[in-house]
Amino acid sequence: MSTVVKRWVASKKGAKHFLSGHPWVFIGDIIKGVNGTPPGAIVELVDEKEKFLGHGITNAFSQIAFRQLSRSPRDFKNSSETLASFVIDKLVAAANRRFKDNFLEYSHRLCFAEADSLPGLVIDCFVLEDDYQCFSIQASTAAMDQLLPSMSGILETFLSRLNKYTSRSWDKSFVILKNDALARKLEGLPAKEISENEEEKEAIILKNCPTSLSTFSIKIKSASKNNNNYLLFSVDLQGGQKTGFFLDQYHNISLLLENLNFSSRIDDTSPIRILDLFSYVGQWSTQLTHHLTYLRHQVIATVVDSSASALDLAYANVLRAGGQCRIIKSDIIKKNSQLLETLAEEKFDIVICDPPALIKNRNDYYNGKSAYQQLNNSLLSKVKVGGYFISCSCSQHLSESDLTQIVANAAQKNSCHLKTLAHGGHSLDHPTLANFPQGNYLKAIICQIIDASKEHQ
Incomplete structure (x- = not known):
């Protein structure tokens, strides 16, 4: 049957x-x-x-x-092939792909919904020290929501089939549920309201964990080819955003590090100054610090976010990587002018603008695009000549060409000569489908301000 x-x-x-x-x-x-x-x-x-x-x-x-x-007529033809068994098979296939790209050793996205043939299911695997791992799950479709009571058993079976790729055992695994995705509401599924009180955005523990969810350090693959040791990031899996950490920017950080060139500063002992906006736990500034301090540069990172708890984690992460850190608590979207006043005449060697999605749906397109433009206009003004500007968007409805034009407009507004070094997107553990634009949300443009008068000297 x-x-x-x-x-x-x-x-x-x-x-x-x-x-x-x-x-x-x-x-x-x-x-x-x-x-x-x-x-x-x-x-x-x-x-x-x-x-x-x-x-x-x-x-x-x-x-x-x-x-x-x-799309195979051979699937689901007998009673032994349930949705649970299908999920296990697809998770094994997803892990095989990520093993080839050397992701399984570090924290990674194990399952990316439609791109891994499991619509509505996102699973991030956070690798901890001592070979512990945490599976952080979001389910946003009715079918995947109905599977949640069986998810621990599904993951245990999956892990038993993966033992040739990893030494981590089920005994050292725990599972949490982070179902605060607003997409669940469109499916008629219960979803907690996003609250300004961060303590209310709690994870549900599906399999017991060894310690408090708010005190973990996770292993993240180094984006630096020079210093390829992994990094430890302090994160809050209990009350943090999304699954607890944004793994999708790894590729874009790698692109930035490949294009950084501070060779002209070899005799300059002044620190490299980073402005990391919408920093969350400081992923960009920490990876940059890890890379630059290995090359014997001093680093001072200014991290800006609206969450005090995230800033505390960012501060700890930058310091652990060997840099100095200043934190500024600010709602950048609402108080952009106040932030600029706080920064006054400061200029930075690297400025990262990585805001949350400002276009939630098609009706928000023009207002959201205008908000992106205002951000880029003001933040590009904080970059030194010769410095780097990284502009990101995680809005599905903002195209790469839209973001390119926004950055070009910002350069014109600031009367600066801007060279595009790279266009970025999703990391390899966040695959996309060619004919599924809804899954291709992340864009990044990496630029450098050029002194036009010296460019051909």
Whole structure:
């Protein structure tokens, strides 16, 4: 007996959209089979001529009614193949890909939803000292939410099949749930409101952990080719943002380090000054400090964030990497002018602008784009000639060309000559699908202010 509960028929438009490679079909493009289908069920999708298209999980109460699991007709043909067994197989496949890119030894994203054929499931694996590891989970679809009571068993089985790649055992693993994603509301799933009181954003422990969730140091792969030892980051897995740490910026930090060149300062003993805005726990400034101090530079990092607890962690992380650190608590979006007054005439060698998503949906596009422009205009003014400016966006609705134009406008506004050194995006453990723009959210542009009068000397 199959685990597929029903057959859904897609309209001609819906089938064409799905066959283009997109993993979703919207409720308006399902013309038959919806009635009586419980949220989270596995269904078979066919076109109007009953030609097989794929298997997926469903929720008729969401605009995104069908989310692809597989395009193979061989899947889900017998009762032994459940959603749980499918998840285990896909997690093993995801880990195999990340093993090839040398991610499993350090903290990494194990599962990235649609890109790993598990829509609505995000799992970050945080590697700790002494071979402990924490699986931090977000489930944002009905099917994955229904699997949560079984998730510890799923991960235990997954880990037993992965023992040739890792020495970490299930006994030294723990599992937490960080279901504060607002996307859950669109699926009709309970989601805690984002609160200004950080203590209320607590993780749910699914498998016991050895110590307090707010006192962990996790292993992060060094982005430096010169100093390739791992870094230890102090993080708060209990009340921190998202899964507890943003792993997606690793590639962009690596790109920045590859393009940094302070060789002209070989006789200059003054410290390299970093301005890290929307710093959270100081990932950018800590990786930079780790790299630059290895090259015998002194580093002073100024980290700015609205969260006092995150700033405390950023301070500790920069100091551990060998730098000096100054913290400024500020809501940069609302109090940008006050921040500029605080910084006064200071200029920096490296300025990182890595804000949260300022465009939550299409209706926010113009206001959000304007907010990005204002940020880039003001923050580019804090970069020294010869210094580096990194502008990021994690808004799905802001394209790379939009961000490129925003940076170009900021250069014109500040009357500076800006050279683009690299365009960045997701780290390799955050794969994307070519025909799924909704999963391709992260953009980064790495630039340098050039003294045009000396460029050809």
